[in-house]
Amino acid sequence: MAIGKGHHLHLIDGSGYIFRAFHALPPLTRKSDGLPIGAVSGFCNMLFKMIEGNTGDDAPTHLAVIFDHSSKTFRNEIYPEYKAQRPPLPEELAPQIPLTREATRAFGIACIEQEGWEADDLIATFAEQAKAAGARVTIVSSDKDLMQLVGGGVEMVDGMKNVRIGPEEVEEKFGVGPDKVVDVQALAGDSVDNVPGAPGIGIKTAALLINEYGDVETLLERAEEIKQPKRRQTLIDHADQVRVSKQLVTLERNVPVEVALDAMEVQPLDADKVLPFLAEMEFRTITNRIAEKLGVEAPTISAPAAAPAGEAHAPGPAAPEFPEIKADAYEIVRDEAALQTWLDRIYERGYVAVDTETTGLDEMLAGLVGVCLSVEPGEACYIPLAHVNGTGDLLGGAERSEGQMDFAQALEMLKPMLEDPSILKILQNAKYDLKIFAREGITLAPIDDTMLISYAQHAGLHGHGMDMLSERYLDHKPIAIKTLLGTGKKQITFDQVKIEEAAPYAAEDADVTLRLWTLLKPGLVKERVTTVYETMERPLVPVLAQMEMHGIKVDRDHLSRMSNTFAQKMAGLEDEIQGLAGRKFNVGSPKQLGEILFDEMSLPGGKKGKTGAYSTGADVLEELAAQGHDLPARVLDWRQISKLKSTYTDALQEHIHPDTGRVHTSYSIAGANTGRLASTDPNLQNIPVRTEEGRRIREAFVAEEGNVLVSLDYSQIELRILAHIAGIDALKQAFRDGLDIHAMTASEMFDVPLDEMTPEVRRQAKAINFGVIYGISAFGLSNNLRIPREDAKAFIDRYFERFPGIRKYMDETKAFAKEHGYVETLFGRKIHTPEIGSSGPRAGFAYRAAINAPIQGTAADIIRRAMIRVPPAMEKAKLPGRMLLQVHDELLFEVPADAADDLIGTVKDVMEAAANPAVHLDVPLVVDGGTGTNWAEAH
């Protein structure tokens, strides 16, 4: 049948896909002989999805995979350097390329390449032909060079991310519609393909010019009209180069192709072709899935079957054999006998995946609604405990649903198992469930946490939430909670969901958790992060749960009084500001403020940012204020107070728990890539301290009657770690001698004796010290110190000269990150740096992050180790009191006043020795302490 209207052609950019798959997917090798096959595996999964996954309109009627042919093309004749600087194929990828062609043929899909043409030209030609015949076209690729083809029935889909790329997405990327993409590319050039373009013109400028002049030719003809002298000259000087560039980037849509579209019609899978190939590759999962689909027996695969360990972290074919996830396969446990059967199975197994369902996300307020258990992939149950019918009314709760076990009785049966030291409880984000159960009098232990197992292995690579992990490692998208609860005003709580609807969702989570555990746990050993997980992640869970549940007392009246004062001050400032502006406007709107300052008052300081809005950040306003302008100065005052009021004095009151009268933050253990904790709801790690006004907010954090707050913080911990890691003898000695480290740095750099040090010189040295930790750059330092870039550069050069170890550390860290794709802390925590290979500004970000991560991460490791050791140390010393908060280098305690000194003695020792015995630091760790009835005093 001839292709035409109603048909849908899919053109897969085969070469592009395997390159990306190779870099994005974990390396995977064939069990029997170690042949690298990661990209082939990803490729086969993608093909299968293409055939199976698309339904309805999206299903291809015609399908082809297009490859580059390894020969010169017409572009090399126009411009010999085209794609000349391409590095050779990675060793592990080269053998996979012929295999992907073989795979295509095994799937019965047209496999197309043609001498003298790039895949992109063939795709352009086929797309054009199909469009002319009235068919729909989808190009499976993320290559920007293909974006010029989008529109008029042609769209692109990113085969790995499953993201659709239509005209809007193209416009977003290039700043112009698909029809002008080649013009922008011609101007901007492309370093990857070695297309020269016009020097100094990037995509943004190119889009600007094209939008104004229409196309490259018109622009070049009218180049004299351009206002910016540099830009004008560039275009005049390089007009021919731009014209050549346009030829290079324009795809040929009339290649004399040797294959007809009709030959691309989708064929049914041929078991005799596809199965032997997949078996040879030893792709277990996909072989079985296709065999099952075709109703034939799967060929045996000779490699050992029960060994998920070696490839546990690889998705798809490497996964252990799991049955399909079926929502209707789960049991609802409604009586004692059924629950007992499950308990028996759990004891037989020795482990169980557990998940709780609750009425909300706040563990301190949410009520337990049900419990899910799973002991085997595909087998899980839901135990409803507190479901109700309807939503209830104002007077009383709704009526309890039928068919549930008695709440107390069920928990009584579960408790011995949940507390049994011989039964491992597997959870996703264990701290949440731990706290829910703790409020029912159950102490969950021992536990494994799939979120933390993922974090220990993959920090920096991706998030660690269940939905994300499930999609990535199980290729399964769990039921969204939204589908049960709805959103917005009509949202209900989980107890109002019908039990029959709740069960598949709930049980699936336990099932998924168990599967993830099976898959990810062995990876700890393989990635050599077992110690990290066992000493710095898993034991932290109960410690944090205790801190969060205990909370910290907050003086509501103090905050409320401050809020009132702030409100008055703000009103006064608003009047004053609007008076200065000559009209009313919203002072809190950066947009309106920008218009007032720069349009109406015509103050200096131009546009900025990708949105085209004026920047009105504090540094801009400070600059204007320094020039003597009152309005920006008043806005700065207003902003400070507004911030304090909305974020702290108002918001904190909302977080005071109705029963405990205390504020209970929640720490995310796997939030920050470096190993730091993050604090949310509310964030108690950014309570003001730097200004006098802000510090008064800390006075609202108080100790109970008869108690005091004790603050213990590491002095200069990151600089000490830098001195150790980079091996800077002068810094190490200074720390051993207890010197003022910034003054010492200044003295060393500027040859000023310590006793003649001025505060200004010391301040500059301090900024440089911090800059080094952040992966220093002349630009950053010049900004921070408000000095010319050349001066900043001179400072940095001087610093490197005096402390040559620093440069060595920076270079070695960069090289390590580049080679391995991650960096490590002293304790073996890995922080992945996937962006390190990228080009442009991203590379700079990635390098600085890579330099900072081992330092920040080692400090985070040390305080984690301390926190885990503190509770047993306090117990041993029979100390009353509790650890309440962590603020990166500080721990805050509440303790009876007469025990404060003992607590400081004990905890200080633990903190200062926290690196031992795993790591011996060449510098001492020093902890300073303070005491007071509120946090401001203690700090």
Added chain:
DNA sequence: TGTTTCACG
């Protein structure tokens, strides 16, 4: 929902 601003280490 994304951007801007600003609080902390």
Added chain:
DNA sequence: GACGTACGTGAAACAC
């Protein structure tokens, strides 16, 4: 040789 930057976070308000 230009790109656009200090590192790591979370929350609130505005703008769309």
